[in-house]
Amino acid sequence: MRLSGWGRYPSVEASVLAPRDAGSTAEIFQNGEGSRMIPRGGGRSYGDSALATRVLSSRYLNDFITLDRRALTIRCGAGTTLAEILRVCVPQGLFLPVLSGTKYTTLGGAIAADIHGKNHHIDGSFCDHIDRFTLLLPSGETAVCSHTENEEYFRATCGGMGLTGMILDATISLKKVPSAFISAQSIPATNLEESLALLRQQNDKQYVVAWVDCLAKDTALGRGVIHLGSHSETGNLEQRAKRKLSVPFTTPGFLLNRYTMSGFNRLYYARQRFKKSVNSVYYDDYFFPLDSIRGWNRLYGAGGFLQYQFVLPDDSAEKGLRETLDTVSRSGKGSFLAVLKRFGPANGNWLSFPSEGVTLTLDFKYEAELLPLLDRLDEIVLAAGGRHYLAKDARMSAAVFRQGYPKWHQFKALKDRIDPAGILGSLQSDRLGLTKAGVRSSQS
DSSP, X not given: OEEEOTTOOSEEEOEEEOOOSHHHHHHHHHSOOSOOEEEESSSOSSSSTTOSSEEEEOTTOOOEEEEETTTTEEEEETTOBHHHHHHHHGGGTEEOSOOOSOTTOBHHHHHHTTOOOTTHHHHOOGGGGEEEEEEEOTTSOEEEEOSSSSHHHHHHHTTSTTOSOEEEEEEEEOEEOSOSEEEEEEEEESSHHHHHHHHHHTXXXXXXXXXXXXXXXXXXXXXXXXXXXXXXXXXXXXXXXXXXXEOOSOOOGGGSSHHHHHHHHHHHHHHHTTOOSOEEEEHHHHHOGGGGEETGGGGGOTTOEEEEEEEEOHHHHHHHHHHHHHHHHHHTOOOSOOEEEEEOOOOSOTTOOOOSEEEEXXXXXXXXXXXXXXXXXXXXXXXXXXXXXXXXXXXXXXXXXXXXXXXXXXXXXXXXXXXXXXXXXXXHHHHTTSSOSSSOOTTO
C-alpha cells in the first residue's frame, strides 16, 4: 500500500506488517525476506522517518496493562494512543505530563520522537517522564530500558525514530489535575521583539505558546499572539464527545497562496487582539485544536506539505528568527500554522530535539521551488547554532543533521553494534547517513 507521513510528502509503496506480541515481532526480525523495515505508530510524524519498503505497525500492541493510582503511573502497549490514555485517566483526575499537538500520537511514537509540548520550559519532554519501556532489539532479545537500566539503549531509543528496535510497552508517570479544563488567556504582540519578550516574561506559566504571522513585514515582522494556559481549579472531570469537521477531498494546491494566507493571518491576528480575558477551555480543545478537523492535511493539495521546525539558543535566537521570518515573508511561502515556543534545558538523549532556547515551526505547501528556500533557512539555523526536529523532517541533508546533533556518531555506533545486519532503516535514516539504502546485509 502507498504510505506517507502526515505531511503526505514523500510517499512510498510499502507492505505493512502488524505483529500482535513480542514473539511475532521477533519472528519478523529473524525471518524477513531481505528488505528492511521500520516501526510505525499512528503515522503522525510529518516526513519520512516511518517510511520503508516494510513497516511494522504497532496497531495491535495497544493493551492497557496497569494503572497505579498510588504511584501515579500507567503501563500500556506501544500502540496505545495519547487519546486512549487520556480517555482512561482524565475522569480519574490524572493527566499526561507532556502532550504533542495531536492526541493520535502513539505511546511508542511519542518515545521514538521524544515529543514536546507547550510546557517544555517547565516539564521537559515526554521521555523525561518515562519510568521504563520494553524494547525488542533486532536480535530478537528484549531489554527493559530506563534512566538507570540499559541506559545506553534508553538514550538512543528516546528520540531515535525507531531505529534501535520495536518498543513493546512503556510505563509513564502521570500528574494529578483538578478538572478537565484549562484556564486560557491570549496576549497580542505587535512584532518579534515583543513576542520574545512576552515569552520570557510568561516563562513561569505552565503552558505557553505563540502563534506568529510569518508573512508580516517591516515593523510588524514577527507579530503574533501569546497563548497561556494552566489546569483550571473549576470544572468537572467528565469526558466530552466532540463532533468533527472533515476535509472530504484534497483541495487544489493553488488555493493556498500568499494572498489567501496573508488574509487569514490578518484576520486571525485582528480577532485575537481583543481576547485578553481568561477563558475556561476543555483540554481537548486547548491541546488538540486541529484534531477536530479530520484530514486537515489535505488542505495543502495533492503534493502535500513540509513542516519545518528548528530551535535556536537564546543568545542568537532573535537575530536568527528575524532573518528567518524576513526570508519567509519575502518569499511569500509562509503558512498560517507558525508556532513559537521556549524550550528549557536539553536532556541527555542522543537524538532528542529540544535544547534551551526558542523554537519555531512553519508549514509549507510542497512545490519544487520550495526546496531552495528551505536550504537557505538551513544555513540561517546552523549559523545561529540551531538544529532541526527529526519528526518534522523530510529533506534535511546528512551534513545539516550532523552539525545539529553532535552525538550522532554515538548513536550510529550503537545502532551498528545492535543491528549489524541492517534490519531497521527508513528513508530518513538513509538520507541522514545513519543507515545505508538497500536491502539487509548477508549477515541477516
